[in-house]
Amino acid sequence: MSHDATPPRLPPKPIIGLERLAGVCLVAFGLFAYYASSELPFFTQGGVGSGLLPRSLSVLVTLMGIIQIVVTWNEPQETTGRWPIRDMLPVLLGIFLFAVTIRGFDFGAFKVPVLGMAVATPLAIFCSGLAAKDVRVGELAIFSVVLSAICIALFRYALGLSMPVAPWAIGY
Amino acid sequence: MLKNITRRSALLAGLAMMSAVALPAAAQDYPSKPVTLVVSYAAGGGTDAIARVFAARLETALGGRVIVENRPGAAANIGTDVVASADPDGYTLLVGNQGPMVVNPHIFNLKNDPAEALDPIAMIADASLVVVVGPRLAVKTMEEFLAKAKEGELIYGSAGNASASHVATLLLGQTADIALKHVPYKGAGPAVNDLVGGHIDFMVTTIPSVIGLVGDGTLTALAVTGTERFPELPDVPTVAEAGVPGYSASAWYGVLGPKGLPEDVRARLTAATAETLSDPEFVAKLRNDGGVPSTLSGQAFADFMASERARWGEVVESAGIKVE
């Protein structure tokens, strides 16, 4: 966890540039939202239709994107830097595993049974914890079990939230 | 709090032991595990409050735990789907009200039709609504109200599109043949606020949401929508008495299970609900909240739902409410 040891390199030349890319993203989002709301009526006999706000906002967002591209066109551009998707993946997977196990999930091809908090919570903690560069697997395993027990006691019993705990063992 | 946890963990340990030796559940042991009472709304609404008070009392009557589970979404249709697709073993029940049970089938293309996929067990309560006017429309009686309404379009607020308050007003407009303009709100609270502030003309809303303001004279109650007068408002006539013959509307709540409940489980639940509804303390709480305990169960409840469904079907159809 010391400071980055790699010697300073010259920044790579940006392909599109951070600020221009930001504008492009806005345009893409605006156009997508316009497409998604294109079937909604703008006005109804009585007044404002359900499409008025979404569609005019999509146009405005697109417009802001264009302005962003124009005003930053001549500015010196930076790259967006590294996108450490690999470092983030365990966390995303942990969140996903929690979601599919807590109350079961139907993928069509196969079904995940209702495993409840007793399985979903330690899975989420352990899996996401693997994202740390300084991970200690043994410590993380013990930690995930202990913290899960605390979570179950806190959310299910102290706060009385109605979540499945371990239906396969204790019925709910 | 602490005491509660120990009691519950003791219960948990007990349950764990029980289920370890559990045989396929026979109805005599029903309930052998906690019963889930599904509420189709997020925690904090009116149906949720009724369900929670009901669940607490039902636990005693059934002699087992009853857990309220909120499954909101898709105009309360998700809750219907959850219970419709659950095993019909009596461990997953629904607290339904007129919205998802009899109005929504006319408005949405539903995955599960409540009349076919659900088994009505018993009705819990029936709550009359009340027609109230605020300072913007200074009338004192239903007669004056109807006269004013003939002169020009009145503006009314509702607790939301297709809510009890909305459809009851639609029915009023259709029965009395008056033109009305609808302003939907998110819940009764903000609508009543605008009624008191004089931004809208009138509302048909639940009695608890306005009774304090009626008592004070801030709002005027013109009529109640049920077939009988409300005990707390003895001087307020019913809409039918006050010049719109044949009119009645109410918000009601009932317990339903998935289709195909075993007869003995259903009998057990019917008896437990009846026991709960005869508890004076529970009844008092219902009445405080504007509700009248119901005696309908089984087939009678199913018949009631069918007639309500036909009735509201006509109302929403002629109002042209339909969601693609």
Add this chain to the structure above:
Amino acid sequence: MIDMFQNLGLGLSVALTLNNVFFCFIGCLIGTLVGVLPGVGPVATISILLPVTLALDPTGALIMLAGIYYGAQYGGSTTAILVNIPGEATAVVTALDGHEMAKKGQAGLALGLAAIGSFIAGTIATIVIAAIGVPMTRLGLLFGPAEYFSLMVMGLVFAVVLAHGSLVKAVAMILAGVLLSCVGADMETGRERMTFGLHMLSDGIEFVVLAMGIFGFAEIFKNLADPEKRDVVRTSIGRLLPTMRELRENVGAILRGTGIGSILGVLPGNGAILGPFASYAMEKRISKRPQDFGTGVPQAVAGPESANNAGAQTSFIPLLTLGLPPNAVMALMVGAMMIQGIVPGPQVIERNPDLFWGLIASMWIGNLMLVIINLPMIGLWVKLLQVPYRLLFPSIVAFCCIGLFSISNEPAQVMLAGLLGLVGFALWKLRFEAAPLALGFVLGRLLEEKLRQALIISDGSMLTFVTSPLSAFLLAIGAVALLIAVLPTIRRSRDEVFKDA
């Protein structure tokens, strides 16, 4: 005046009975807990506890429920400051500079200022309720849909002021936020909009899901991408409590925040959410170094936190004087009163003076308790930041997942928040700010609702927004604030153009 003190005396005599002090304490404790836990809000907690409170006497029950409400407001800022997860819309503003302070090793100072600011705000707001609660009710009633719409427009302008980077990007984020708030069933026709047939979107995107995604999860992703920064937070902790000098520097912000929050709290339909960022905008406006806002300025925590707490307190006014609930928690309080056999409305003050004044007095006691509970806790919270990050972030993931699931018992919400976390990370990479997006989202809902209601009432005439004096006034303030925010940017870019030439 004498009446007021007599009444408060009566209230104190009710609130200070052993039973009621106990209920107040329990309420504040539970409230702090659910406030700190992301995703579990006071609404769910109060409705779960509703059957339990039926066994209590009405005054005790309501004192406890009220304690949960303001305790949760308070606990929410702790999470916002420490781990950048605003559990409620109001905490978004606190997170802006509060979390930056925590990153600089000033978590103790931020939490201390929040606690003391909240206490001062709570004390003043209690007196405000007792002294002018009844006349203030009228203020809320002046706001019909047209006035409310104009207020929201003004709020969106404040959201521009809030941003500290590029103006174009800030405006784009606000608009995108409003756009996101349109997702879900149309309130007038029930027709689904931009939901792509997904059930979980049919009621719109939950604020908590959005916030946990673009703030909570995104923050974890940022830290994983950039581990060195994270270590700085852990190594320097700083002092735990503010010094007298720091208090003096912030007392102005606290008092201004209290004033703004108290007024906006009375508004129906979550008007209180405007309080914190009206306060933030004001502090930034009058600050000598507005460019520092967003990098951890104490006044930017003290002011909005005070506004938040004052608003939470005064939102009881419409409930107590008219029985009108301005937000979901207050609606639950109405339910709790009804079930207990107390008719909420103008008569409560005459028929149940014990309850009325007892509840008001208990708010002050509750605020005192919150300080007593929380000041010693600050040390503990700050210690929490010293937990190795490799264990801290999996814990945050777990708490967030459970909280997200508890909103509607729907696993899809957890996944959606995960995806929004990626979006938040991308926004950070592209140097967009997430706060204007969140604020646009919160205000957008009300904006559209009120716009449409106003136009139905006015038969489609836009004139309704200027014929109402109050509405016209609010729009004018918004226009002026926008000009003030935009002019320097335009002038600057013009200067740059001339410089280039």
